[in-house]
Amino acid sequence: MRQTQQIQQLLKRNQLSVTDSRLRILELFFQQDGALAHADIEKKSGAGFDRVTIYRTLQTFVDKGIIHTIPTADNAVRYALCKDDCTQGHHQDHHVHFVCERCSTTICLEDVEVPAIRLPEGYTASHAEVVVNGVCRNCSQ
Amino acid sequence: MRQTQQIQQLLKRNQLSVTDSRLRILELFFQQDGALAHADIEKKSGAGFDRVTIYRTLQTFVDKGIIHTIPTADNAVRYALCKDDCTQGHHQDHHVHFVCERCSTTICLEDVEVPAIRLPEGYTASHAEVVVNGVCRNCSQ
DNA sequence: GCTAAATTTGCAACAGAGTTGCAAGAATTT
DNA sequence: AAATTCTTGCAACTCTGTTGCAAATTTAGC
Incomplete structure (x- = not known):
């Protein structure tokens, strides 16, 4: 299986x-x-990994910049793969995520550009997280 | 105390x-x-309300549109007052919050306008939450 | 390929956040 | 002021996430 080698x-x-x-x-x-x-991972992994192992694995991946977290309004942490060109600097930048109101699918819209946000005087922005809620392509059909 | 009457x-x-x-x-x-x-509320309320009471009170206020939740990257739910003109329709709109990286103070920037975000085809946005991280006015002095 | 060192896993136990049912207590209505 | 409605506090529970430690696995050296 070629994908396995890529992952290795x-x-x-x-x-x-x-x-x-x-x-x-x-x-x-x-x-x-x-x-x-x-x-999701606990269910889908099938192999019955310990909860702790999954937590630690996810944390490790976040630390290494392989995945990143997505903040959502319902306070459930989600993780998504970082694209290959998503190095450390990435997380300093803007980031757009989309959450479907019907199926709860959460995707990472890397290609969408976030317009600059004007802040009141005295405030300095380092990075912004944007979560757009709406209906995804699948659910709108 | 006049404020108490307003709250009543x-x-x-x-x-x-x-x-x-x-x-x-x-x-x-x-x-x-x-x-x-x-x-914060549990500590500051002083009067030792039951945790459950605080949860239920907050939930009630959210349901009534008196306060709203703020999603943050660290997965801690925060609540902020809705402005008086913040009726039901408000939450359909864009909303900007600012979290200070130094003091963790979270504020609601109602006056900041969020530019429209262009989504890929097939996606429909209903509303967006923007969380800007940075340094607040107090901490930058 | 085998051994030693380093890393990772699973278990147990725990801490924190949030929820639910229910009886007792308050607030509201008349 | 009594009856009704709503709210509170308690107990018990679930869910999420963390920590310490011994056992198991992986990696590196030979």
Whole structure:
């Protein structure tokens, strides 16, 4: 399976040991183009990894910049893959996410540009998170 | 105390019974111009209200449109007062919040306009939440 | 390929956030 | 002031996330 090799390389590039849970969880992210919550991963991983392992794996991936978190109004943390060109600097920039009101699918709109936001005097912005709520392509059909 | 009367009227206008906890919690929101988390309210309320009461009170206020929630990256729910002209329609619109990276103060920037965000084809936006992270006026001095 | 060192996993136990049912207590209505 | 309605507090529970530690796995050296 070629994807598995890609994932292995991704892990090694980030100086991480290649383990079952890491392979499987990354695989899930590559299969899904939307974002995943911890609970999704716990269900979909199948292999019955310990909750703690999943938490730690996700944290590790966030630390390494492989995935990033998405803030949502319902206070459920979701994670999404960072694109390959998404290096450290990425998270300093603007970032747009879309949450579908019908199916709750959360996707990362990397291509959408966030217009500059004018703040009151005295305020300095370092980066902004934008969460757009609405109806996704699938649900609007 | 005149403010107490204002708060009482606000409650009655929303068909809510006037109780100690509701008065006190609304008072906190009026004193504070930033946002409050559940934990903040528990500490600051002083009067030792039950945790459950605070949860239910906040939920009631959200339902009535008196306060609204703010999504943050650290996954801590915060609540802020809606302005008087902030009726139901408000939450359909854009909304900008600012979180200070130094003091964690969260404020609601009602006056800032959010530029329209262009989405890929097939996607329909109903409203957007923008969270700007940076340094607030107090901390930048 | 095998051993030692380093890393990762799973378990147990815990902390915190939030919810629900229900009886007792307040506020509102008449 | 009594009856009704609504709200509170308690207890118990679920869900999410964290920490310490021993066992298991992975990696690196030989």
